[in-house]
Amino acid sequence: MATSLEPIVVLSLIVGALAALVFAGVLAALIVFTIRFRDPRPGSVPQIHGHRGLEVAWTAAPLALLATIFALSLVTLGQIGQGATFGSLEPPVHVTVVGHQWWFEFRYPGGAVTANEAHIPAGVPIELDLGSADVIHDLWIPELGAKSDIVPGQRNVLRLFTARPGTFSGACAEFCGLEHAWMRVLIVAEPRADFERWLRSQAAPASGQAGRGLEVVRSAVCSSCHVVRGQLAGTSIGPDLTHVGSRATLAGGVLANTDEGMRAWIADPQRYKPGALMPRVPLSAADLDAVVAYLRSLR
Amino acid sequence: MSADAAVVPFARDRTLVGVALFIASESLFFIGVIAAYVVFREQGLATARAQLDVGRTALFSVLLFASSGTVGLAAARRSRAWLALTALLGAAFLAGQGLEYARLLGAGLRPGSELFGTTFFTLTGLHAIHVLVGLVLLGTLFVASSARPRRVGHAAWEGIAMYWHFVDAVWIVVFSVVYLGTVAG
Amino acid sequence: MTAAALVRRPGAFATAGVLRTVDHKDIGILYVLLGVAFLAIGGVEALLLRIQLASSGLRVLDPSTYDQLFTMHGITMIFLVAVPLLVGFANYVVPLQIGAPDVAFPRLNALSFWLTLFGGVLLYLSFVAGGAPDAGWFAYAPLTEPSHAVGSGMDWYVFGLAVSGAGTITGAINLAVTILLGRCPGMVMGRVPMFTWMVLITSFLILAAYPVLTSALVMLLVDRQLGGRFFDPAGGGNAVLWQHLFWSFGHPEVYIVVLPAFGMISEIVPVFSGKPLFGYRFVAGSGIAIGFLSFSVWAHHMFAVGLGDSENAFFSAASMLIAIPTGVKVFNWVATLWRGRIRLAMPMVFALGFIATFVIGGLTGVSLAVVPIDLYATDSYYVVGHLHYVLFGGTLMAVFAGLYYWFPKVTGRLLGHRLGLTHFWLTLAGLTLAFLPMHWLGLQGMPRRVWTYPPGLGWEWSNLVSTVGAFLIAAGAIVLALNVWRSVRGGEPAGDDPWDAYTLEWSTSSPPPAYNFESIPRVRGKRPLWDRAHPDRMDPE
């Protein structure tokens, strides 16, 4: 199949059509009867109290309809649920997802760590192992179908699939506090070879241009929350910045990852993502430029 | 305007039906809390085994169970003597709970110290509060029935007795789940 | 102190009797006024949400304000609008329908009302006392644990809901006992008007559901005030336990706020069709079925939590089953129209509107009960669309129908028909524009509870339409307010029975005297007034 969304679409179309029929039926009866039997004059009509046969009929018919829908839903569940292969013979690729307020962390086997942007191979089932660092989040990439909550103290798995390469935008779907709205995510599906290349480069330590920018980042508080593997030892409270330059967006999608975007974010995160857990770190204009240049060079 | 007086057609025991519904609803409240205790039972079992004093609590529980009998007699005979004894037994039970709490708090167990503390104090505490309310009701009934016995209808006696039986019944469940639960696997 | 005074001297009603009154009719009116006041508040909150969402990237509200507003909007509309409005109608109408002079416990009745009001006040005090609750109306842990919710908002949530909940429980006890023991001679259960039937079932649902919420609230309070760990995974607790407890209350709650609405429709449709309710026994029976089923479906709010496929399948099947008894009701209403003599007075107009809009909401509900569809649509605007179709297109449309139906009984005056139609069409157009596009937004991928959204996803237009619709609804509400004001001061006198209705409330004066009836009535059928008017063609037994 094309994507893990496909089976859901098929089922939805069937259910939607049936629902539309039911609604059309009820509405038609409502309108026709109202027009046909409208009569403001006083006087009375035959008093009909009920009809057992009809009651049986309109209990049985919906039952049959719902039984069908339920059966179909089990089929679909089998196609997208645990262990689904989506018709692909490849073994699934595993990615660990950690939900944070308010950003997604992605960890790959082999050491690659990234934030808010994950690459996946097209044509291969992806198995996401979902965990949370704080509250309940939920990973949803609409174009890839089902979502799953990310519950602290519980390990959920979500299987997704796409046959065609492309960039799919998604978001955190479970309310998780102030910036739930800006907890967005990009999934980049690419041919296996490109994916492997990307994975290697992400696993490699940072090769950013050393110099002024690096000095500032080292001396400023950045390292108390960020890590740049190979160049900045720190604690990873915030996103791993080793290859931050290679991402399309910043801070869950609030800003494009351009020189301007990067400068804007570092200069005042609260202005673009009020409530985000990164403080405004006062830097001189010169230092700011250097830091931006350095971070952008982390490709 | 005394509206109650005007409500002609109601069966005389409507108060009792009301109390019954209230108790039914209360029991669902306890089912919620007990369910939570059971969910976390495993995590707390070790501490429960180590800390809880099953024997002595069983002793005090017997007093509470007995008070169900005495309140029954009190209601049946409109007897303030039996009423007083009921209250006495209830108070004794609470005292027992007090001792148990004191010992556990002394051993450093707190609602926040560990999961077992949270579930234990919440469940037993909520029951204790209900016993306390029951004692207040018994006391009020005692005073009212000595002040002007005629104005205290059988609904008051029966209703309060029903509530006391309920508080007792809840303890049977709580005692089994929390205390006997430590003995059984 | 009777309802009539409200019409003649509103001032007197406000000051004199109100604080002391225990008359079920006055209490009923107080409940409805409470509901309307909070409808205005919750509605204005909604309008603010809609303004903020009218387009992408707006900064009318900051995230923290937005979160407080959508949370309070949800809580207000469910606990302080839907429930009080329905309980209010039940308080006023039920004793009259069963030929009783008052409810079983008039003083308790007053207490219930004041508890509900006090609970609402507590909730709104939070705004001035360091921030309103901001974790959504179902307040998922651990976001509500002290580690994440530092303000006092969640504590106000606990106290507000616990207190108003206590009022709701005592109110339910009162209504249940009244219906069980207060019926006049001849009023066997098989003759009880359908509205009273649904109120009885609702009362039992309240008695079973609300205590579970209270227990969850107490545990949350222990976590917040005594350092407990029930719902905090970091402390060994379990965040999903809160969801189970909340929804085993929360789902019955949604039927609590719709069954009395079904009852109203089951009164109005027959009267304005000049026929008895089609399939009385089945309409009552299906209500009981819904009552029982509603306790076995709660986890359909948790399909994405990861309970496991078989658990999900079970709750999915149970949820779908509820469509069947609900359908039985819908079909019986439609069948009641068949070969009737239909008068399109305002109550009937709103009743027909209710059937159309509610069925839409019900069908989207069924689609959400289908696990794979829910895994896509859950926590998206599709759900927001569903819940407004059933709550506004359902509950509130029925409340409007009931208002136009019983207003003449309460005040002795009819509401204007022209303004009524304006109110109806504004409301219908408004709710369609406001809530239909939400389904589409959800399917396009818009999550719910977002204070803003990025440009470039093509969500602006649907959101703008939705905002416009919201203001149409508000305009309709203002027309209603105008209509009420007009008829209170000099509307057309109604007489005892302006509708040729069937049930006992229409046999006494409008407004009814204290204790309702000169002498306790005695009935021999489902439609006492019909029997009286047509001795030759009385209802068969």
Ligand code: HEA
């Ligand atoms: C008045 C309140 C009300 C009512 C009556 C309903 C009715 C139903 N609801 Fe709804 N629901 C809510 C209020 C209500 N709901 C709210 C507030 C939420 C959101 C909570 C939150 O997250 O904030 C919600 C959410 C909700 C969810 C969870 C969505 C999610 O968060 O992922 C689900 C899933 O199963 C659901 C299902 C249903 C079903 C199956 C019905 C059924 O009872 C509907 C039955 C009626 C019909 C089906 C129409 C008439 C029937 C016929 C014409 C017969 C023929 C029909 C068929 C054969 C299909 N509802």
Ligand code: HEA
């Ligand atoms: C009965 C229930 C009910 C009702 C009637 C409404 C009515 C409305 N709701 Fe509500 N809504 C909920 C129950 C309800 N809602 C619930 C349970 C939620 C979930 C909350 C959560 O996620 O936690 C929700 C969430 C919700 C959201 C999603 C927020 C989010 O997820 O980010 C939105 C967004 O547009 C919204 C909009 C509206 C609008 C525009 C109306 C309009 O119908 C309102 C129209 C305005 C009025 C009716 C007021 C009119 C009155 C005046 C203008 C004053 C005039 C004076 C008098 C009438 C006396 N609602």
Ligand code: CUA
């Ligand atoms: Cu993370 Cu919403």
Ligand SMILES: [Cu+2]
């Ligand atoms: Cu539900």
